[in-house]
Amino acid sequence: xxxxxxxxxxxxxxxxxxxxxxxxxxxxxxxxxxxxxxxxxxxxxxxxxxxxxxxxxxxxxxxxxxxxxxxxxxxxxxxxxxxxxxxxxxxxxxxxxxxxxxxxxxxxxxxxxxx
Amino acid sequence: xxxxxxxxxxxxxxxxxxxxxxxxxxxxxxxxxxxxxxxxxxxxxxxxxxxxxxxxxxxxxxxxxxxxxxxxxxxxxxxxxxxxxxxxxxxxxxxxxxxxxxxxxxxxxxx
Numbered sequence: 001x002x003x004x005x006x007x008x009x010x011x012x013x014x015x016x017x018x019x020x021x022x023x024x025x026x027x028x029x030x031x032x033x034x035x036x037x038x039x040x041x042x043x044x045x046x047x048x049x050x051x052x053x054x055x056x057x058x059x060x061x062x063x064x065x066x067x068x069x070x071x072x073x074x075x076x077x078x079x080x081x082x083x084x085x086x087x088x089x090x091x092x093x094x095x096x097x098x099x100x101x102x103x104x105x106x107x108x109x110x111x112x113x114x115x
Numbered sequence: 116x117x118x119x120x121x122x123x124x125x126x127x128x129x130x131x132x133x134x135x136x137x138x139x140x141x142x143x144x145x146x147x148x149x150x151x152x153x154x155x156x157x158x159x160x161x162x163x164x165x166x167x168x169x170x171x172x173x174x175x176x177x178x179x180x181x182x183x184x185x186x187x188x189x190x191x192x193x194x195x196x197x198x199x200x201x202x203x204x205x206x207x208x209x210x211x212x213x214x215x216x217x218x219x220x221x222x223x224x225x226x
Contacts, residue, residue, distance in 0.1 A: 004158075006158070034214060036216075042218075043202070043216045043217065043218045043219050044159070044202075044216040045216075046214065046215050046216070091156065093158045093159075095158070095159075095214075103149060103161050103164055104149065104161075104204065104214060105161070106151075106158035106159045106160070107158050108157060108158045109156065109157060109158045111156060
């Protein structure tokens with residue numbers, strides 16, 4: 001099956017710093033990538049949808065200036081959490097699809113802890 | 116977007132068959148139904164996908180009635196390692212579609 005690689009798997013940072021999370025589709029071209037965050041014992045919450053070469057579409061309540069998403073190629077999307085604060089601590093998950101009623105493939109997630 | 120409803124939690128014993136039903140009353144013509152499994156601190160893992168009738172693979176079966184307003188994931192002879200959260204996701208995977216997860220079903224398999 002298709003593989004989505006997400007890095008890093010865990011990151012700890014100080015408050016005020018920025019953190020970049022990478023999401024790569026290893027063996028297919030991802031026309032659309034999605035970014036989710038998940039708090040303990042809760043469901044995945046969609047943050048934004050990005051299509052290759054265009055600006056990401058953010059869900060209501062998600063600050064686009066804080067969560068910068070770049071989808072510059074068909075195999076790579078990045079999420080940058082800018083000026084991270086403790087309330088940004090969460091599990092972030094990316095997913096990708098090649099469209100055409102194919103499955104949605106997920107990365108392994110990134111646990112962000114902001115001190 | 117089709118909204119999904121699932122039981123919040125289910126308990127089962129090892130070796131039993133588990134059926135988890137998802138309601139999606141406003142499913143659209145082009146929508147597919149996909150089920151995912153998630154373990155703690157991991158990304159969701161694809162289990163099975165279908166459009167109508169019955170689909171079976173090596174790990175599960177998916178039953179979809181003719182009206183497609185619900186679907187049932189069937190896990191045969193569960194083991195302790197099947198303890199996880201199961202999500203049904205309904206949508207059209209064409210370009211630009213976004214996907215919203217429901218609360219999922221937390222399955223606990225007991226010895």
